[in-house]
Amino acid sequence: MNRTLVLVGGGHAHLFAVRVLLQEKTDFHIILISPSRYQYYSGMFSGFAEGLYGEKDIRIDLKDLCERANVTFIQDQVVSFNPSVKNAQCGRGQSVSFDAISFDIGSESEISSSFQDYVIPIRPNYLFTVHIENIKRSPMPVVVGAGAAGVELALSMLAWRKKHAEQKNVTLITSSELLRSFGFLTSKKIQRIASLKSLHVIEGEKVTDITSSHVYTDKQNSLEHTGVLWLTGAKSFDLFEEADMTTDDSGFLLVNDYLQSPDCPFVFGAGDCVSIKTNRSLPKNGVYAVRQAPVLWGNIKKYLNERGMEVFKPQNKYVAILSTGNKEALFTYGRFSVHSRLAWKLKHLIDGKFIRKFK
Ligand SMILES: Cc1cc2nc3c(=O)[nH]c(=O)nc-3n(C[C@H](O)[C@H](O)[C@H](O)COP(=O)(O)OP(=O)(O)OC[C@H]3O[C@@H](n4cnc5c(N)ncnc54)[C@H](O)[C@@H]3O)c2cc1C
Known part of the structure; x- marks a missing residue:
């Protein structure tokens, strides 16, 4: 009988596997399980927020891709799995047995339970378009978190509001500085860009509470809002700890350099949901x-x-291009960064090329 491989989540690494299967024949029965028929591509979220791309431009049809690649698609969520009997349980009750399983399920947003009812999370990513459409039209939008995603979305929403004669009053709050992990010079550069574009930035203040109408910070600041987009740290799903898998301290699946669980060799993983030992x-x-x-x-x-398997060797530096609105972008490579229209054109080309591979 053919062996079964279960791919959990339609994230970047599993998309690649299914795309390879369009050309490659295999003896395995391959199943992809993901909660939505569509996988939304976050590289193009800022362009969608600004109104440069439509919904269909930024998503991949997993069901269609799987059908073409001879992969069984199950539209559901894996809620638990038992490595000792090699079985995964889906949310709607379906049970799936496997010989090997791979996780590429991304992460959740870390939101305090005391105010989670008043914020809009960015994940799951298939709800992104609905959430962003609502918040960008909201009279007083607030974005919390000034990593790449927070900066991009705050500036993109602002650009959309300028074009649509809405009030230019998007606020971005961060407990540190804008783009801190990109280094001092890039952080200063994005501060200047944000100021030139009239983004209201509150730096060095931690959000301590949120109600239906206000955001409160540890510096006794209170800010009226009509919608809060929450874009701070990534949190792991409970799935791995509940299955008694070895995880890192934050609950992300621990994998070796082969992207394989050190204690269950038939469990693999990639992307945000894993931590490389x-x-x-x-x-x-x-x-x-x-x-x-x-x-x-x-x-x-x-x-x-x-x-025999191959090790994953991550490169130290990588290119990240962050849209800053109005078809401008910040090109970064390590600590180096440059802001220009050309950078946006490059981003547009790279993202378009990526998504067309799956269409
Ligand atoms: C606004 C924004 C912009 C960004 N821009 C960039 C960028 O330009 N460049 C960049 O490198 N990174 C960017 N990121 C970060 C990037 O989105 C993530 O790091 C990346 O998507 C992680 O990919 P992944 O393959 O791990 O999983 P994801 O892309 O998150 O995909 C995981 C999939 O698994 C599914 N899933 C979740 N749980 C389950 C389950 N239990 N069972 C089955 N399926 C499940 C999810 O629904 C989803 O379809 C951005 C993030 C945001 C929020």
């Missing part, structure tokens, strides 16, 4: 998920065919 501080972003994709897919096949 030898490189735990690797940033959680789409770039690394994409880089891991060919190694993950190659190693799963080698594992199932009982052949």
Whole structure:
């Protein structure tokens, strides 16, 4: 009987595997399980927020892709899995047995339970378009978190509001500085850009409470709002701890350099949901998920065919291009950054090329 491989989540690395299967024949029965028929591509979220792309431009039809690749698509969520009997349980009751399983399920937003009812999370990503459409039209939108995603979305919403003669009053709050992980110079550069574009920025203040009408910070600041988009740190799903898998301190699935669980060799993972044992501080972003994709897919096949595997070697620096609105972008590579229209054109080309691969 054919062996079964279950791919949990339609994230970047699993998209790559399914795309390879459009050309490659395999003896395995492959199942992809993801809660939505569509996988939304976060690289184009800022362009959608600004109104430069429509909903269909930024999403991949997983069901269609799977059908073409001879992969069984189950539109559901894996709610638990039991490595000792090699079985995964879906939210609607379906139980799926496997010989090997791979996770590329991303992460959740870390939101305090005391105010989670008053904020809009960015995840799950298939709800992004609905959420962003609502908040960008809201009279007093607030974005919390000034990493790449927060900065991009605050500036993109602002650009959309300027074009649509809405009030130019988007506020971005961060407990540190804008784009702190990109280094001092880039952080200063984005501060100047934000100021030139009239983004209201509150730096160095931690949000302590949110009610239906106000955001409160640890510096006794209170700010009226009509919608709060929450874009701070990534949190792991409980799935791995509940399955008694080895995880890092934050509950992300621990994997070795082969992107394989050290205690269950038939469990693999990539993207935001894993923590690499030898490189735990690797940033959680789409770039690394994409880089891991060919190694993950190659190693799963080698594992199932009982052949030697390849290690994942992350590069130290990577290119990140952040849209700043009005078809301008900040190109960054390590600590280097430059702001221009050309950077946006490059981003548009790269993102368009990425998404067309799956259409
Ligand atoms: C606004 C914004 C802009 C960004 N821009 C960039 C950028 O330009 N470049 C970049 O590198 N990174 C960017 N990021 C970060 C990037 O989105 C994530 O790091 C990346 O998506 C992680 O990819 P992934 O493959 O791990 O999982 P994801 O892309 O998050 O996909 C995971 C999939 O698994 C599904 N899933 C979740 N739980 C389950 C379950 N239990 N069972 C089955 N399926 C499940 C999800 O619904 C989803 O379809 C951005 C993030 C945001 C929010």
